Amino acid sequence: MRFWVALAGRDAEVEFRREGDALVLEMEGRTLAADFRRLPDGEVYSLLIDGRSHEVRVSPAGSGLEITIHGATLPVEVRHPLERLLQATPQAAGRGAGETIVAPMPGLVVAVRVRPGEKVAAGQPVAIVEAMKMQNELSARQGGVVSEVLVAEGAPVTVGQPLVRLEGSP
Amino acid sequence: MRFWVALAGRDAEVEFRREGDALVLEMEGRTLAADFRRLPDGEVYSLLIDGRSHEVRVSPAGSGLEITIHGATLPVEVRHPLERLLQATPQAAGRGAGETIVAPMPGLVVAVRVRPGEKVAAGQPVAIVEAMKMQNELSARQGGVVSEVLVAEGAPVTVGQPLVRLEGSP
Amino acid sequence: MVRLRRILIANRGEIAVRIIRTLRELDLTSIAVFSEPDRVALHVLMADEAYPIGPGPPGESYLNRDRMIETAVRVKADAIHPGYGFFAENADFARACRDAGIEFIGPRPETIATLGDKLAARAAARDAGVPLVPGSDGPVARLDAARDVARQIGFPLMLKAAAGGGGKGMRLVRDASELETAWTLTRGEARAAFGDDQVYIERAIERPRHVEAQIVGDALDQVACLGERECSVQRRHQKLLEETPSDALDPAGRARLAEAACHVARKVRYLGAGTVEFLLDPAGDFYFLEVNTRLQVEHPVTEMVTGLDLVAEQLRVAEGASLSFGETPPEPRGWSMEARIVAEDPLARFMPSAGRIERLRLPEGPGVRNDEGIYRGYDVPVFYDSLLAKLIVWAEDREAARRRLLRALNEYVLEGVHNNLAFQRWLVSHPEFAAAHLSTRFVEEHFDPDSIEPRGEAIEVAVLAAALHAGEERLRVALPESNGGERSAWKWGDRRRRAGRIAR
């Protein structure tokens, strides 16, 4: 599994995988052995990183997370690494011109939530794409009227593949 | 509200009511001023009884409760005071002879769960009687076949009034 | 001799808990009072008895004199312990207790009144032959008189409200050009805050240390000094860390300070526990500052090195008995430090914080004492002092005590309200603190909020923990504006998450 974590002005991609009993982390070119256990006492983890022992609290805070470590509380955002790609994807044209919802990652279309002709509000979910065992809800950014649904539920999609097209509301 | 509490071989009826801001308890002829507050920390109450401060934990334990006070844990049963009456009610005849489910308290029939001719297992709920704002589920003790339903939903009933009769299974 | 059996504590928080502990050990009945938001505060849970005293704002509860005394009478209290703050230095309250037939645990009302007036206190100290900071003999009536005094003693100087205290009603004047403005402001403040605009003038000692002497006197006019406390580490006149003994005193200086404190105490026939405060200049000379006629927040460090229980001593002398140790106080042993743990955010100009204590694991083990007013799940109310707990350590010498305090601060788990643990860790690790280079300007001169921002390993571990948590909770992840170019964090749909609230 791979995540993109932003915290205190720092940005890092973290990948981890199980190797037998061991959990192996990769970050910034380094490989670390980890062990991770939720304490019976609330939202707290005991984390062993290359043997170093840390007690870390992870709590929800607004739409993100908050990490408490050694008394300090840090807001953190965890994102899909492919979200970086989105930032490179050309922006849809200005308001009123319509938008195209594209797959932000390779995956499987789990659900399409809209039908042609339907009106969609800004922020309204239009489809769910599953990738890396996670379901990602895709929403309209500006909203509009659905002009085309380009994929069926169950279909595999690739990065950037258009899923739904909206015509802009005037 | 009135309860019958059995604990450590001791039996007591406790009645309590609000008088303005105050909570007044009656137990064994004594009147006590009380204040009762759930702590933010779990199933624990702070209890002030005539000014004396007590920290008491009340936890579920099997079908009853467990009280932890001053480090000691005591099993406790809380019952409806009218249950005493039940103990005086003559027992239904032996297994096979059928049974009659009677109202253990004055109240309102909220639901009748069985119809004539229906087979009822031992322990199966047959009716619900509401009294003192509490709903009391009445169950068949031995089970059998419903021969008569003697009350309708919504009907008021008095103590000992027969509600449902069962014919014994052979 | 009266026998006191039922003691009402007219206070809350850690000091109420502290007093309850001693009452328990003496087999006396502890009676708590509580305001509405304090219904399940720790002192209410721990006391033998507890009674409501009114709504949250102090004036309607802990500072409601009539209600307090009426409650004490109704519940048949023999005595009232005021703790510190609230009614602790209120002569009228002490008198009202006496009138109601209830023992006030503290000095006689007249002593409180005399020493509460800063000019009268200065006069008492002068009569006792104790050095004073050079300044006006009494209140200065007018600006031109103030100019004369200033010319005599020189700048910088301090303008001080005669009725002031606790760091309020005082102002530094660096040179003659600042005098007029400062004069007007200080008088106005004094009138507004204390209803008394008398102001006097003292020379300002630059980079002084704040050193105080613990005194205790009994009804037989026996007086003892139980050593000094170094309280220089302050922020806006609020003490943050105290220790005993003071590194700035040699045995001869220590003896002189103790003698001066006893002189003042004898002069006023001091009864009970109190503190004589001094400023110590860089040359090692000390000057009388004021007397606090109460148990101090920082009294535990004195208890750690002497082995005495100062609350027990207060109770003894309130009963008319002599001090427990006879004529000679126990020889102090080792070194003790106290860190105040407050609900203030050092990253946001020490703004007070309220909210629920989500997690709490106090440090324990050798040489560690906690005096706390909180527990896990407790909601810190907004109405009162930000002091949550005190962490006190003892060790054989200053460096061992410092290391032990740092160990304990690192062990401290306190989550849910902003607090100053990171600040205290910074302080205790600072090389200048380790070297005992202290003055009341320490924080001002050395503290930079950046220095307590987490860094290095902590940041890295936080990043890894966030990613691992994300892996654990991979139930449903939404990219709410994934189709746009803006950054947006994932939202977590977590079935397992319990309700939790973070205080901001």
Add this chain to the structure above:
Amino acid sequence: MVRLRRILIANRGEIAVRIIRTLRELDLTSIAVFSEPDRVALHVLMADEAYPIGPGPPGESYLNRDRMIETAVRVKADAIHPGYGFFAENADFARACRDAGIEFIGPRPETIATLGDKLAARAAARDAGVPLVPGSDGPVARLDAARDVARQIGFPLMLKAAAGGGGKGMRLVRDASELETAWTLTRGEARAAFGDDQVYIERAIERPRHVEAQIVGDALDQVACLGERECSVQRRHQKLLEETPSDALDPAGRARLAEAACHVARKVRYLGAGTVEFLLDPAGDFYFLEVNTRLQVEHPVTEMVTGLDLVAEQLRVAEGASLSFGETPPEPRGWSMEARIVAEDPLARFMPSAGRIERLRLPEGPGVRNDEGIYRGYDVPVFYDSLLAKLIVWAEDREAARRRLLRALNEYVLEGVHNNLAFQRWLVSHPEFAAAHLSTRFVEEHFDPDSIEPRGEAIEVAVLAAALHAGEERLRVALPESNGGERSAWKWGDRRRRAGRIAR
């Protein structure tokens, strides 16, 4: 002199946490090891580093010698601290450490071996001129020889396995008729438990006190006695409450005991911390019993009155340094008591209990020290010792310490596992305990489980709380067998209730 920087702690629970605290204060790296069920034990959370050591059963983890040493080598530990129990008195393990180039924090392997053999230890004590309980000079080979010895020293007597220890492998023989059976049983047990059926005979001292001397020695053959500990309150040879000093010794007796302990220590060139155990008879005479070549569970009471940190002393002498206090140990001050808080149910013949710590609020405040191995939410595993925490207090004299201990025991909130808090409260409140009338038979003679059953106000409050709770939760109530004659409690359908589990 070696410099030790990375210390692996081959132990768990409160003693591992205790050692970590000192390592932190000395700025040394603490390395924990943990068995599978101990993954989130407190010592793992608190250590700088932590490594897995195997499955739950001790033989597969904490007593797995090869794995322990291999781990220590792999993680580059300079030294191993064994705590108490496990490898603490295992000469082979100490040798294996040495062979692996790792310092073993404890006496030399030869010392451990000599003193671990009870007969060799007796011989050492005899050579040092220390009084022994009259008995056989060495192992008794056959029953008829045992009869001869018995005739000489008289009944009652003790049969003891030469390889025994920790209260195991010993049997009281009241008269000649019991001798033959006891002889057979003790030999059989000794063979089964220790692989060595050598047995010796001692006179049984009736109603003795158990008093032990803390010794510490350095590599320069400097030896000191840090006072005694009274450990008479036991149950089946397990200590329950310890204190120092012992009320049974006057200054002359105390000096003689210390001298005897130092003689033994010098005889074996003792290195590190250890304990010489004695029996004290009602006449005030003491007899050598055995030497424990480790840090004792009850070492904190000695730390409280001397101000020393015994773990720090162990580390000093392991590095080849001298003892911190030079030639003269600090004068002890005041009185200290320790209550062992164990997960055992005094109402069920002290059966051990496991389960989750549902609630925990440790006692705090003046003169209280907690050495704990638990935290709220921690699951006490079934594999290990039942000791959860130690509650240690200090006060100026025995009565003040006793009252403080009682106060702290009353303040202790520990719920979720059965424990002995009620027993300890009973013990500390007992008039015979208050009068210091102690012997190793104290519990046997005085304890009756009925005396700790809650009564009076507690029962009444429990009844009221149950009723009030019922009122709160009046959502849905069922009378499951209401129609029959049998008693049945109500079932509560509680929407608000959180999952909770009571350990039985």
